[in-house]
Amino acid sequence: MSTATRQAERASPWRAPLLFAAVAVLVILEGTTRNALFSGSWNTALGILNLGLISAVTALGVNMMWGYAGLFNAGIVGFMALGALAPVLISTAPVPGAWDAGGTRLLFALALGLGTLALAAWVWPRTGAWRGVAVGAILIAGFVLFRWAFDPAVTAIEANNAASYGNIGGLGWPVLLSWPVGAALAAAAAWAVGKVALGLRSDYLAIATLGIGEIIVAVVKNEDWIARGVKNMSGIPRPVPYELDLQNHPEFPELANRLGMSVAEASGVWVKIGYASLFTAVLLAVILLAQLALNSPWGRMMRAIRDNEVAAGAMGKNVTARHLQVFVIGCAVVGLSGAMLVTYDGILNPTAFAPLRYTFLIWVMVIVGGSGNNWGAVLGALLIWFLWIKVEVWGPALMGVLTAPLPPGDLRNHLLGSAPHMRFIVMGLILLLVLRFAPRGLVPER
Amino acid sequence: MSAPYLAATGMTGGYGKADILHDCTLTVERGQIAVIVGPNGAGKSTAMKAVFGMLPLREGRVTLDGEDIGALSPQERVRRGMGFVPQTHNVFPSMTVAENLEMGAFIRDDDDGIARTMDQVLTLFPVLADKRRQPAGELSGGQRQQVAVGRALMTKPQLLMLDEPTAGVSPIVMDELFDRIIEIARSGISILMVEQNARQALEIADIGYVLVQGANRYTGTGAELLADSEVRRTFLGG
Amino acid sequence: MDLLNALVAVLNFVVIPATAYGAQLALGALGVTLIYGILRFSNFAHGDTMAFGTAMVILLTWGLQGLGIALTPLPTALLALPVAIALTALLMLGTDRVVYRFYRRKRAAPIIFVMASVGVMFIMNGLTRLVIGVDEIRFDDGARFIIGVADFRRWTGLEEGLALRGTQVITVAAAALTVAWLFWFLNRTRSGKAMRAYSDNEDLALLSGIDPERVVRQTWIIAAALATLAGTLYGLDKSFRAFTYFQILLPIFAAAIVGGLGNPLGAIAGGFIVAFSEVAVTYPWRKIAAYLGWESDGLMQLLSTEYKFAVSFVILIVVLLFRPTGLFRGKSV
Structure with missing residues (x-):
């Protein structure tokens, strides 16, 4: 607690604007300089x-x-x-034909599914000793009914011009x-x-x-x-x-x-x-x-x-x-x-929805930026995203420099080939370092 | 006359900025039963924790057998012969009674001695012998308290500290526990305990301390305190 | 009605694969539950620890193969295991020293530990990718089958075949031995009892003179061994891909929670409950139904294989709803 307080006291009002300016400079450099x-x-x-x-x-x-x-x-x-x-x-x-193929039945099936869960939740507190059996029976019957309604609808929709559509389509x-x-x-x-x-x-x-x-x-x-x-x-x-x-x-x-x-x-x-x-x-x-x-x-x-x-x-x-x-x-x-x-x-x-990228990287952004501070979260997101993209490029470049003295061969090739993975290590390190040494992030909560 | 076995003198300190203890002094002779009583929030448990090194002291010193132990951690104090029974969470609930006692002897490596102490503990608390193989978490409150005391005894302490050993147990079990505590003291072990049930505790006390707001208010033998009309009126309910 | 063929099909497609998978999950869940019991947090890096340990095994296996050393008919990987375990344990001990110990001393909230374990997960994931890449790797060089489908048909004259792969038997045997050893260690040795005591009541363990750092070190070493073993067995049985080890985290957590976090016996039961549910729910029962005289047009599959994680999830939700401490009474909620 005491370290956190000190950190807050040290944070100057210029800290956040300066850090945002630094991110802006990084983006401008990316846009203007080639090296x-x-x-x-x-x-x-x-x-x-x-x-x-x-x-x-x-x-x-x-x-x-x-x-x-x-x-x-x-x-x-x-x-x-x-x-x-x-x-x-x-x-x-x-999508032409999709709705006719099974739209109504699909909605009916989804309603059945939700209805089953709702019924089970309603029955549970209202029945006595046999509620386990009752709710189990409701759920099983509901599942069978749901699949009975759902499967043909899905098959029909997916069969509808499968090569280019096969989906229910949007509303436009x-x-x-x-x-x-x-x-x-x-x-x-x-x-x-x-x-x-x-x-x-x-x-x-x-x-x-x-x-x-x-x-x-x-x-x-x-x-x-x-x-x-x-x-x-x-x-x-x-x-x-x-x-x-x-x-x-x-x-x-x-x-x-x-x-x-x-x-x-x-x-x-x-x-x-x-x-x-x-x-x-x-x-x-x-x-x-x-x-x-x-x-x-x-x-x-x-x-x-x-x-x-x-x-x-x-x-x-x-x-x-x-x-x-x-x-x-x-x-x-x-x-x-x-x-x-x-x-x-x-x-x-x-x-493309990989948990490392869309769950845990976001977490790194929030922790680095400053938990509890909205501007901090935004700053963390912009900064970490910039680094995430660039480390993929910088990693191999750095590895190229580091492995230059090595004789050409399997080990060097392997290291060069694996270098893009270094960004996982970099992100992990950033997260751990911030968590430990600046647990309130770059822009601490006031 | 030599110094008392345990002497905690002039203890002043607390958890944060405000002190809880104010110049509080507690001493126990060998084989004596010392009891700390007082109203709620008087700092009874805090004083005991201070003796055991679980509370940072700004002033005062704690000596055990003439040696200053003020700088030692609680664990080191256990090795010096201080056994501590916390008020709650004082057993290993998923471990059997026998294992609980074994864990008490963790710091000892004399297998024969451990077995002997184990026999003594089981003789003292015969009910534990029957429940050796049962997880301590499944025992009744009173039995669990016995396991807790037994575990502390397994460290072979010279001074046994008990934080409200009878909290939450029935009057019959309470009397039995007090009997056992007297027995332990007779074997030469000093006892320092905090008690809510002030009257019963003072009855078995060689020395009693009445604490109020972290300071000594009355000190005397258990009989003296019980006889003191002021103490009776204020703390023992008439 | 063809009871015998139905029985063989159930054995072949459900019981045998689920048993092997259950053993792998149980070992993984044991690691999670031990760390939870002693260090009191859900270790999100456990999946990647398994991946790292397995990557070490694979590298060493390649090395041994290069030297012409083999353990035929057993996979060479078994020979590589002890060294890989030692390497993984070293990594875990190092991680504890530079990451977790700090929070332990501060008595930080469990969720901070979880967050730190996410950082460790990133690093371990990166390390694994760095040393071995992201491609699918098969490293089982032992005898493929103990019972082959064709042989089984010839022996029994049944229409339905049954295959028993070497890795499945090794998995179950290794898991059984490990579990037996672990329980002996926890219940019979001084160190093991100290671990249980610490897990039960940290403060009282301190008062009893148990050295917490030593308990924590033992825990990491055992967790590293369990993770490496679980990961290797899983990789031998199926194949190695760094990403699958992140995904297996969910069934492992589900297994540990179902059994009651912090309860080793529960972790084993949980592993098998999750594995059998997963396999049974995603298996198309049409063939077996046909043997029993029930012809069907559909596959009679409750959920497609892609949703196997949903099974772990549903089990998890049901347990959280009705018995958050798990079937075997783990640590309190």
């Missing part, structure tokens, strides 16, 4: 920035759970993947509308998990979320009717112009010329700046809401609970209910970032 460390391409620089901004939104969500309530969610990847489904379901064009609505839907999907899943795993030991939530994360990703990979599974879902509409349209615009080549870029490069940069503005707007909106919430009576209570659960519980605060609230809200923000991610990528590729 061993930087690529000198604005397309690359803005690409890193945009994914950094998305990660910042995810990190904000995680920071709400961890920083406000001390909850460890180890399934971030799943909540992101769930949010990522929203743009597919909301804004891709409807604007893609920005899908972002809040992504948040809502993640929130619903979070409510279900939180209901079970909150209120128990803190690591149980971590393990339960680890599980739900893997399951959601498995669902996205394997339920082709939702979003074509590993066949990938491309053609997600964009909220910003397409490069080709820009290039064909009569005035664009001149603009590109004035900027000293090729038309192709300029169009890419234009699109990325468009995304960057959009993402920044979302990020600022989330921060604003989060700050307002944090400084409201609700936020003060959250922090009081985090700092002393026992005392807060003794004062009559329903700790578990509050934790559930913050868990759902945090996961919603994570889901939002998932929707933003696929919108930016323009393609939903479920195999």
Whole structure:
């Protein structure tokens, strides 16, 4: 405790702005200078920035759970993947014939499934000694009914023009509308998990979320009717112009010329700046809401609970209910970032949802930035994402220098080939070093 | 006259900035039973913890058999002959009674001696002999307390410290426990204990300390304190 | 109705694979539960410890093969195990020294330990990738089959075949020996009892003169041995890929929690419960149903194999809902 206090006292008001400026300098260097460390391409620089901004939104969500309530969610990847489904379901064009093939039956099946769970939950407290048997029977019957309704519907939908579709299709609505839907999907899943795993030991939530994360990703990979599974879902509409349209615009080549870029490069940069503005707007909106919430009576209570659960519980605060609230809200923000991610990528590729990248790397961002501090989370996200991308390049370069004295051969080749993996070690080291020597992060909570 | 076996003099200190103990003094002679009583929050358990080295002291010194042990950790004090029975969490619940006692003897390596002490403990608490193979967590409160005392005795202490040994046990079990404690003292082991049941405890005490707000209020033999009308009125409920 | 063939099919496709898998999970869960019992946190790096240990075994196996040393008909990996265990144990002890000890002395909250274990997980994952890469590796060079499908059909004249692979027998035998040794150690030796005492009541263990650092060191060494063994057996039985060892973390945690975290006996039971559920739920029962005179169009598979993790998860949720301390009463919630 004493080290933490000292750290807070030492933190100057200029610390956060300076650190943000440093990140900005890194991005500018990436965009302007070409040498061993930087690529000198604005397309690359803005690409890193945009994914950094998305990660910042995810990190904000995680920071709400961890920083406000001390909850460890180890399934971030799943909540992101769930949010990522929203743009597919909301804004891709409807698939001809899919709905007729089995849409109604599918909805009926899903309703049956949820109804079974609800019925089981309703019966459980209302029956006596035989409730185990009763609930077991309900669940088994429900499962059989569900599969009876569900399987033919899915088979029919997936058979519908399987080569190019095979999914239920979207609604064709604007893609920005899908972002809040992504948040809502993640929130619903979070409510279900939180209901079970909150209120128990803190690591149980971590393990339960680890599980739900893997399951959601498995669902996205394997339920082709939702979003074509590993066949990938491309053609997600964009909220910003397409490069080709820009290039064909009569005035664009001149603009590109004035900027000293090729038309192709300029169009890419234009699109990325468009995304960057959009993402920044979302990020600022989330921060604003989060700050307002944090400084409201609700936020003060959250922090009081985090700092002393026992005392807060003794004062009559329903700790578990509050934790559930913050868990759902945090996961919603994570889901939002998932929707933003696929919108930016323009393609939903479920195999890309790897826990190391989307769960644990986000955690590194939050811890490094400063648990409990929203600006810290954003800073951590931008900085760590930049390093994550660049260490993949710098690692082999460094290894090249280090192995130069070695004779050419298997060992050298092996080391050179394995060097990109060094970023895992670097991230682990950063996490451990920050956790130990600056547990409150780069921008500590005030 | 030689110095007392345990002498904790002028103890002042606490956990944070505020002191809990104020110039508190406790001494125990060999084979004596010393009892600390007092109202709730008087710092009784804290004083005992201070003697055992679980509380940092700003002032005062603790000597055992004439040696200053103020700098020693609790574990080192165990090796010097101080046995401690905490008020709660004082057994290994998933281990059998026999294993609990064995763990008490962990610091000893004289197998014969350990076996002898084990026999003595089982003679002292015959009920434990019957329950040797049963996990301590499954025993009743009183039996568990016996295991706790037995475990501490296995370290072969010269001074046994008991923090409210009768908390939460029935009056019958309490009387039996006090009988056993007298028996232990007769074997030459000094006893220092904190008790809620002040009257019964003072009845068996060679010396009693009444603490109020971390300071000595009354000190005397158990009989003296029981006879003192002031003590009776204020602390023993008439 | 063909009871015998149905029985053989159940043995071949459910019982034998689930038993081997259960033994692997049990060993993994034992490691998790021991660390939980002594150090009081869920070690997220355990999967990657298994991966690292197995990577060491593979490297040493290649080395031994290069020298022409083999253990035929047993896999060379068994010969490499002791050295690999020693290397993994050294790594764990080093990790404890530079990472966990600090938090232990500070008596940090369990969740901080979990977070630190995530950092360790990253590093171990990176180390494993660095030394051995991310490709799928098969390193079982022992005798493939003890009973082959064709032989079994010839011997019995049954339509259904039964295969028993060498690795399956080795897995179960090694797991049984290890568990027997572990229980002997925990219940009969002074060091083992000290570990249990520390797990039961840390403060009282200190008062009894038990050296906590020594207990912690023993725990890491045993956990390293269990993790390396579990990882190697899993890799021999299936194949080695760094990523699968991260995924196996979930069934292992589920097994440990089902049995009651901190309870070794529970971890073993939990391992088999999870393994049998997983295999039974994801196995297509059509063939067996047909032997029993029940023809069906569907596969009669409750869940497709891709969702095997859902089985661990559901078991986990059910236990958390109804008996958070686990079936065998582990540490309190």
